[in-house]
Amino acid sequence: MKKSKILLFFLFFTTFVLASQEKNPDTGSRDYRIKAGFSIGGTSPLPLPAEIRKIEGFNPLLNVMIGAEVRQNIHENWSLLCGLQFEMKGMETKAQVKNYNLAMVSGDDGEISGVFTGKVRTRVQNSYLTLPLLVVWQPGRQAEWGIKFGLYGSFLLDGAFSGSAYDGYLREGDPTGQRIDITTATYDFSNELQLWNWGAQLGAEWRIFPRFLTGIDFSWGINSIFKKDFDVITFKMYPIYGSLSFGYIF
Amino acid sequence: MSRFNSTKSAKARKREVVFPYFPSCLRAFALSCCCTLFLLPSCIQDELPNTEADILACTIPDMPKDALNEIVVENNAVKIWVKPDVRIGTLTPRFVLTEGATITPPSGMPDNFEETSEHFYTVTSQDGKWQKKYTVAVLSYILTQTEFHFEHYEKAIETANFQQFYELNGEEKQYVWSSGNRGFAIVNSSVAAENYPTSSYANGKTGRGVKLTTTSTGTAGNLVGMPIAAGNLFIGSFDVSKAMTATLEATQFGFQCKVGEPDSLKFWYKYRRGAVYKDKNGNELQKEDSPSMYSVLYEPVRKPDGTLERLNGTNVTTAGNILAIAQVNQADIVYSENLETEEYRQLSIPFVEKKAIDPEKLRNGSYFLTIVFSSSAKGDLFEGAVGSTLCIDEVQLIRK
Numbered sequence: 116m117k118k119s120k121i122l123l124f125f126l127f128f129t130t131f132v133l134a135s136q137e138k139n140p141d142t143g144s145r146d147y148r149i150k151a152g153f154s155i156g157g158t159s160p161l162p163l164p165a166e167i168r169k170i171e172g173f174n175p176l177l178n179v180m181i182g183a184e185v186r187q188n189i190h191e192n193w194s195l196l197c198g199l200q201f202e203m204k205g206m207e208t209k210a211q212v213k214n215y216n217l218a219m220v221s222g223d224d225g226e227i228s229g230v231f232t233g234k235v236r237t238r239v240q241n242s243y244l245t246l247p248l249l250v251v252w253q254p255g256r257q258a259e260w261g262i263k264f265g266l267y268g269s270f271l272l273d274g275a276f277s278g279s280a281y282d283g284y285l286r287e288g289d290p291t292g293q294r295i296d297i298t299t300a301t302y303d304f305s306n307e308l309q310l311w312n313w314g315a316q317l318g319a320e321w322r323i324f325p326r327f328l329t330g331i332d333f334s335w336g337i338n339s340i341f342k343k344d345f346d347v348i349t350f351k352m353y354p355i356y357g358s359l360s361f362g363y364i365f
Numbered sequence: 366m367s368r369f370n371s372t373k374s375a376k377a378r379k380r381e382v383v384f385p386y387f388p389s390c391l392r393a394f395a396l397s398c399c400c401t402l403f404l405l406p407s408c409i410q411d412e413l414p415n416t417e418a419d420i421l422a423c424t425i426p427d428m429p430k431d432a433l434n435e436i437v438v439e440n441n442a443v444k445i446w447v448k449p450d451v452r453i454g455t456l457t458p459r460f461v462l463t464e465g466a467t468i469t470p471p472s473g474m475p476d477n478f479e480e481t482s483e484h485f486y487t488v489t490s491q492d493g494k495w496q497k498k499y500t501v502a503v504l505s506y507i508l509t510q511t512e513f514h515f516e517h518y519e520k521a522i523e524t525a526n527f528q529q530f531y532e533l534n535g536e537e538k539q540y541v542w543s544s545g546n547r548g549f550a551i552v553n554s555s556v557a558a559e560n561y562p563t564s565s566y567a568n569g570k571t572g573r574g575v576k577l578t579t580t581s582t583g584t585a586g587n588l589v590g591m592p593i594a595a596g597n598l599f600i601g602s603f604d605v606s607k608a609m610t611a612t613l614e615a616t617q618f619g620f621q622c623k624v625g626e627p628d629s630l631k632f633w634y635k636y637r638r639g640a641v642y643k644d645k646n647g648n649e650l651q652k653e654d655s656p657s658m659y660s661v662l663y664e665p666v667r668k669p670d671g672t673l674e675r676l677n678g679t680n681v682t683t684a685g686n687i688l689a690i691a692q693v694n695q696a697d698i699v700y701s702e703n704l705e706t707e708e709y710r711q712l713s714i715p716f717v718e719k720k721a722i723d724p725e726k727l728r729n730g731s732y733f734l735t736i737v738f739s740s741s742a743k744g745d746l747f748e749g750a751v752g753s754t755l756c757i758d759e760v761q762l763i764r765k
Binding site for chain 2: 167300
């Protein structure tokens with residue numbers, strides 16, 4: 116299942132690149148770019164579930180992004196944009212929660228599970244290989260700016276989702292279960308992360324100098340970052356990030 | 366690039382028009398950051414009604430003066446410990462509940478505790494979805510026996526396999542012995558009863574005995590900084606809500622007793638050390654594990670609210686209100702190679718008087734007594750060797 120998905124992705128990608136290589140003088144210019152930037156955002160349930168009572172802290176971390184892309188002009192107002200980029204999506208939050216479902220470990224080696232009320236610190240640090248497939252609208256063939264939108268697919272290269280529950284208490288099983296006060300207990304769901312993530316992307320780019328480009332992009336994850344059968348966190352979590360990047364046009 | 370090869374004036378004009386866009390791009394970016402940062406917190410939903418259905422506290426204003434020892438509120442029980450030989454009639458218990466929760470019968474309703482010692486109350490959560498049944502009971506165990514054989518045990522709770530021991534006073538089961546098993550169940554509830562740190566042991570000195578084993582708490586235990594659990598058995602009770610925050614205070618030692626003036630603590634034991642001694646952080650130390658075995662007679666301090674304060678893990682051997690203490694001399698312990706084949710050995714530890722014992726208080730049950738065994742002497746600080754095993758049977762309190 117996973118392999119066929121990967122295959123499909125690369126098939127799509129290569130077809131796209133090959134198709135765009137067919138030279139047609141009427142279809143306008145093509146350019147290649149390399150770019151680098153940074154992103155800021157959150158990996159969060161949407162909307163925030165009622166279990167989350169207060170966000171007490173947010174650290175966007177340093178999420179760098181580097182990549183290459185090719186833009187093929189196909190029409191007076193339209194271009195196609197395809198890229199391949201390495202990007203990081205991470206953040207750290209501190210939140211006050213009430214009745215938050217929690218399991219510290221699952222498996223044969225014991226576990227603590229139940230309903231937690233207190234504070235939760237979450238640190239997400241995922242790095243992805245991302246392939247955006249975008250359509251660019253520009254006011255005219257010679258325009259310096261454009262608006263782009265489309266989809267992206269991301270493959271998780273390295274993922275970390277961990278944190279701790281602290282200054283609170285756990286009810287074993289359900290809200291009527293035994294109350295156990297917790298000073299601090301750590302958890303790690305890194306192994307429960309979904310390998311593939313896809314979503315929608317919206318952005319704008321602008322050519323500040325003949326060979327220099329800047330752009331902003333927003334990406335919304337459409338599938339949860341966790342595997343389908345992962346039920347410890349009862350709500351789905353989506354990566355929502357914005358990035359600012361600078362590029363060089365060859 | 367071709368589009369920049371236009372006439373200079375056009376280019377210049379274009380730049381003039383285009384440049385102001387650049388800050389607007391940044392503005393948009395800043396705006397989006399603000400959205401992520403501030404929009405999400407402002408999306409916090411309304412708080413849902415409470416789901417918990419707890420009795421948080423219980424007071425009994427019409428309790429006869431000095432009759433009350435302690436009110437212990439557990440997850441499904443309220444235990445009203447009173448002095449033995451006190452006649453309890455109608456009581457009007459008042460309950461403090463989780464915010465928004467309701468209780469039936471209502472708080473402040475008089476109830477006759479003379480005829481039936483157990484009364485049932487049901488608490489319903491604010492959201493109406495959860496209910497919890499409580500047993501409210503007036504209890505007055507008094508330790509009168511001086512011999513313990515550990516023949517009686519049962520499965521302690523529904524959700525885990527561990528056992529608890531009890532003594533029989535006629536038909537009545539008295540749960541005077543406690544252990545930290547309930548704490549171990551938080552991190553490792555699924556293991557078999559005999560793999561808990563404290564369990565009944567078929568191969569006792571006479572009949573069944575008790576086996577205490579220093580056990581690894583596994584990954585979950587490590588995550589909460591409690592890598593091991595020593596097997597322990599003590600007269601007293603275990604407050605599981607404190608098991609992970611104030612471990613030493615979770616062990617509440619002693620019950621009121623009428624056992625006369627103790628002379629010595631006598632019992633049969635076998636002890637084998639675990640191989641690798643580690644501290645709380647998992648560092649290997651060049652130390653050898655040893656068991657702890659002691660008994661303490663003390664006069665509990667009366668708290669301002671009139672209830673009695675029991676000794677706990679922080680002060681059980683050091684408190685100022687200890688009257689007499691019997692502690693094993695580590696040099697007297699003989700170590701076993703193979704617990705299954707080796708014979709039990711008997712130890713007799715004399716009580717050392719710390720303070721004058723009042724014969725009248727001894728007679729009327731004002732003093733508390735505890736007996737404590739543990740497979741690792743520093744197990745309460747999560748220090749010891751996994752595998753250290755202490756087998757205990759036929760415990761006797763010898764009177765003067």
